[in-house]
Amino acid sequence: MTVAEAETYWTALKGLPRPTLTALFGDRSRLDTYAETLELPGGAIRFDWSKTHLSSEVVALLGAVAAAMDVEGRRAALFDGEKINNTEGRAAEHTAERGIGKDSSVEEAEQLHARMRMLVDAIHEGALGEVRSLIHIGIGGSALGPALAIDALTRDEAKVAVHVVSNIDGCALEAAMKACDPATTLIAVASKTFTTTETMTNAMSALEWLRDNGVSDPYGRVVALTAAPEKAVEWGVDETRVLPFSETVGGRYSLWSSIGFPIAMALGWQGFAEFLDGAAAIDRHFLDTDLADNIVVRAAFADLYYAQVRKCQTRAVFAYDERLKLLPDYLQQLEMESNGKSVLADGSALTRPSAPVTWGGVGTDAQHAVFQLLHQGTHLIPVDFLAVKVPGHDLDPAHHHILLSNCFAQGAALMAGKASDDGARAYPGDRPSATILCDELNPATLGALIAFHEHRTFVSAAMLGINPFDQFGVELGKAIAKQIDTGGGEGFDPSTEALLKLAGIGS
Numbered sequence: 001m002t003v004a005e006a007e008t009y010w011t012a013l014k015g016l017p018r019p020t021l022t023a024l025f026g027d028r029s030r031l032d033t034y035a036e037t038l039e040l041p042g043g044a045i046r047f048d049w050s051k052t053h054l055s056s057e058v059v060a061l062l063g064a065v066a067a068a069m070d071v072e073g074r075r076a077a078l079f080d081g082e083k084i085n086n087t088e089g090r091a092a093e094h095t096a097e098r099g100i101g102k103d104s105s106v107e108e109a110e111q112l113h114a115r116m117r118m119l120v121d122a123i124h125e126g127a128l129g130e131v132r133s134l135i136h137i138g139i140g141g142s143a144l145g146p147a148l149a150i151d152a153l154t155r156d157e158a159k160v161a162v163h164v165v166s167n168i169d170g171c172a173l174e175a176a177m178k179a180c181d182p183a184t185t186l187i188a189v190a191s192k193t194f195t196t197t198e199t200m201t202n203a204m205s206a207l208e209w210l211r212d213n214g215v216s217d218p219y220g221r222v223v224a225l226t227a228a229p230e231k232a233v234e235w236g237v238d239e240t241r242v243l244p245f246s247e248t249v250g251g252r253y254s255l256w257s258s259i260g261f262p263i264a265m266a267l268g269w270q271g272f273a274e275f276l277d278g279a280a281a282i283d284r285h286f287l288d289t290d291l292a293d294n295i296v297v298r299a300a301f302a303d304l305y306y307a308q309v310r311k312c313q314t315r316a317v318f319a320y321d322e323r324l325k326l327l328p329d330y331l332q333q334l335e336m337e338s339n340g341k342s343v344l345a346d347g348s349a350l351t352r353p354s355a356p357v358t359w360g361g362v363g364t365d366a367q368h369a370v371f372q373l374l375h376q377g378t379h380l381i382p383v384d385f386l387a388v389k390v391p392g393h394d395l396d397p398a399h400h401h402i403l404l405s406n407c408f409a410q411g412a413a414l415m416a417g418k419a420s421d422d423g424a425r426a427y428p429g430d431r432p433s434a435t436i437l438c439d440e441l442n443p444a445t446l447g448a449l450i451a452f453h454e455h456r457t458f459v460s461a462a463m464l465g466i467n468p469f470d471q472f473g474v475e476l477g478k479a480i481a482k483q484i485d486t487g488g489g490e491g492f493d494p495s496t497e498a499l500l501k502l503a504g505i506g507s
């Protein structure tokens with residue numbers, strides 16, 4: 001790969017004329033070119049990128065960047081299980097969890113899934129007595145995926161009520177405890193490393209809660225989900241309730257592994273299998289489709305065009321579906337922890353902007369709060385809208401009509417704008433958006449949506465030359481917190497020292 005060669009195409013991209021979206025729609029085939037419906041296991045999903053500034057010229061130059069950066073080679077290396085996470089010396093094998101990847105890794109993932117399935121089925125059949133609730137304790141990648149999937153898919157019914165607890169703030173765990181009966185509750189301790197302070201502290205408090213409430217063998221109510229099974233056993237979990245996963249599955253890509261245990265507990269194994277299948281369908285599309293026709297690559301091209309060429313510092317995601325309200329949170333970690341870097345995989349400096357800030361919310365709420373800035377602010381913010389054709393409720397269909405009308409109206413308004421003699425009432429328009437419309441929201445389509453975003457993030461990283469699979473940027477703050485916790489409240493800047501003193505911490 002040659003970053004220098006890519007630079008010439010980035011420069012050329014900057015110099016291209018910038019027709020408006022309305023002008024681009026002068027090409028009558030535009031919709032066919034940039035919007036596509038994929039038939040997937042859980043139903044169709046439409047990926048409409050026509051209201052972005054992608055054009056044949058832009059795509060050709062981004063294609064040249066992709067060739068210079070060997071995106072095809074990177075994609076092959078990802079699926080072949082090569083050690084593409086070079087800084088940590090390992091592969092990134094989340095797709096193997098979905099059955100696509102190096103044979104030995106797929107085989108290992110299948111064996112670990114079989115072990116997980118046995119435990120899930122046994123618990124559903126009563127092997128651990130009556131289980132009504134599961135408190136899933138984890139943080140970051142060990143919590144955001146399960147939280148999203150549970151919230152999106154189990155609003156109507158769940159085999160077990162799952163409460164995801166991540167924050168070290170005891171208010172989070174306390175709320176879950178209040179909602180559960182200790183006699184019928186299991187605790188899942190989810191941590192790839194099995195060392196994360198927040199998770200281990202919350203897990204100890206959960207054990208105390210069980211003990212204080214008459215559970216004679218609290219450890220007997222714990223299931224550990226981890227890539228460090230020996231640490232879980234050492235901590236006190238019986239080996240039969242330790243569900244390992246491979247070191248090569250990154251934390252923020254781990255919901256397909258045993259970290260997905262709460263999803264399987266809530267949906268049943270069949271639902272979890274469908275979730276994996278939906279993701280696998282996107283894996284196949286991404287792997288088998290030419291870059292030019294690849295919906296994942298198209299989305300990454302648009303992301304890069306806005307971040308690199310139009311210098312957009314943020315991108316927004318609005319789910320016009322209450323069930324997907326945690327998706328922006330999930331994507332924040334996926335995109336910002338993966339691509340928020342200032343060095344390339346080879347250690348040299350990244351000389352262009354890294355990933356933009358991902359933010360967002362749920363529609364229509366966000367319209368009444370933040371859309372003012374999207375329409376009339378001075379920032380150009382590319383927006384993704386996500387919606388689902390079939391509503392997730394049985395109320396009057398008017399609710400869903402209004403919801404979807406608003407979603408589509410926003411994209412249209414951002415693009416068209418509106419002239420006015422009165423500046424306060426004028427909308428500049430020409431503001432980009434993409435729309436993802438699912439026929440239904442079910443385990444398979446949610447799996448597909450998440451896998452689409454994983455690969456989109458991967459392509460962006462490959463185009464820039466970033467390793468998206470490490471996250472050294474989170475370490476310094478953790479180390480300082482540990483130093484303070486162990487009594488070292490001095491030697492900081494005056495502001496920090498004063499805060500520590502005021503809070504009575506660190507000395």
Ligand code: F6P
Nearest residue numbers: 140141142191192193196251474
């Ligand atoms: O601090 C960041 C991070 O390492 C994430 O990448 C990860 O998902 C999270 O912490 C939790 O880590 P673990 O699963 O090892 O507890």
